Amino acid sequence: MGIGTSVLLKMNAEKVLDMLAIEAEVQAADISIAKIDGPTADIILTTPELVYQLEGMPGKIIAIDHVFDLVEIREKLSAALS
Amino acid sequence: MFEVLNQALAEGSITLRAPATSWREALELAGRGLENSHRATSQYTEAMVQAFEELGPYMVIAPGIALAHARPSEAVLSTGLSLVTLSSPIPFGNTANDPVSLVIGLCAVDHDSHIDLMAALSDLLMDVMKVNMLLQAENLEQVRTLLR
Numbered sequence: 021m022g023i024g025t026s027v028l029l030k031m032n033a034e035k036v037l038d039m040l041a042i043e044a045e046v047q048a049a050d051i052s053i054a055k056i057d058g059p060t061a062d063i064i065l066t067t068p069e070l071v072y073q074l075e076g077m078p079g080k081i082i083a084i085d086h087v088f089d090l091v092e093i094r095e096k097l098s099a100a101l102s
Numbered sequence: 103m104f105e106v107l108n109q110a111l112a113e114g115s116i117t118l119r120a121p122a123t124s125w126r127e128a129l130e131l132a133g134r135g136l137e138n139s140h141r142a143t144s145q146y147t148e149a150m151v152q153a154f155e156e157l158g159p160y161m162v163i164a165p166g167i168a169l170a171h172a173r174p175s176e177a178v179l180s181t182g183l184s185l186v187t188l189s190s191p192i193p194f195g196n197t198a199n200d201p202v203s204l205v206i207g208l209c210a211v212d213h214d215s216h217i218d219l220m221a222a223l224s225d226l227l228m229d230v231m232k233v234n235m236l237l238q239a240e241n242l243e244q245v246r247t248l249l250r
Binding site for chain 2 (some may be wrong): 022023024025027028031032046050051067068069070072085086088089097
């Protein structure tokens with residue numbers, strides 16, 4: 021449950037997952053929801069400024085600089101999944 | 103393709119070439135755009151500034167582009183956008199994407215009814231050429247034409 025950045029990041033992460041033919045459930049979350057639901061996620065995508073808020077979660081945290089850069093998202097997601 | 107954005111940007115929501123000098127002024131201009139177009143009250147503008155103060159410059163989502171918003175609340179009258187271009191770029195404290203030239207204000211009544219709007223916004227902001235044309239726009243008609 022987020023309305024801005026997390027929604028954009030979710031949309032673009034889904035595009036990349038489609039390209040990579042990886043099935044995944046992607047949830048958009050603002051920081052307060054992420055603190056509640058985050059521990060069940062395998063991978064958490066966020067922006068660099070919010071990483072410190074999410075540290076300590078069991079899943080891998082990926083910081084995306086440029087929310088519209090599908091190449092950056094693909095490279096970072098692929099690395100986290102390999 | 104971008105008609106949904108044209109509709110979300112109601113009359114009074116667009117400010118071009120604003121001479122703002124700080125992130126706060128830039129966010130307030132984005133908030134005023136939402137207020138002027140009757141999408142949100144001044145409490146929403148305050149909430150956006152507060153979100154920036156609390157969570158830092160995460161709102162700068164791509165080179166030169168900030169997406170300013172707060173949570174859905176009673177301060178939101180209807181889902182909408184505002185758009186501010188800055189006459190000179192302003193540092194927001196974002197390492198990767200500073201300085202900011204374009205601020206998009208967003209308010210939503212809930213978490214999921216504006217997904218089509220976000221998809222269109224994503225398509226627009228992904229298009230570097232369109233973004234550059236937006237930044238160069240000198241009048242509202244040029245912006246409206248771009249979004250047609």
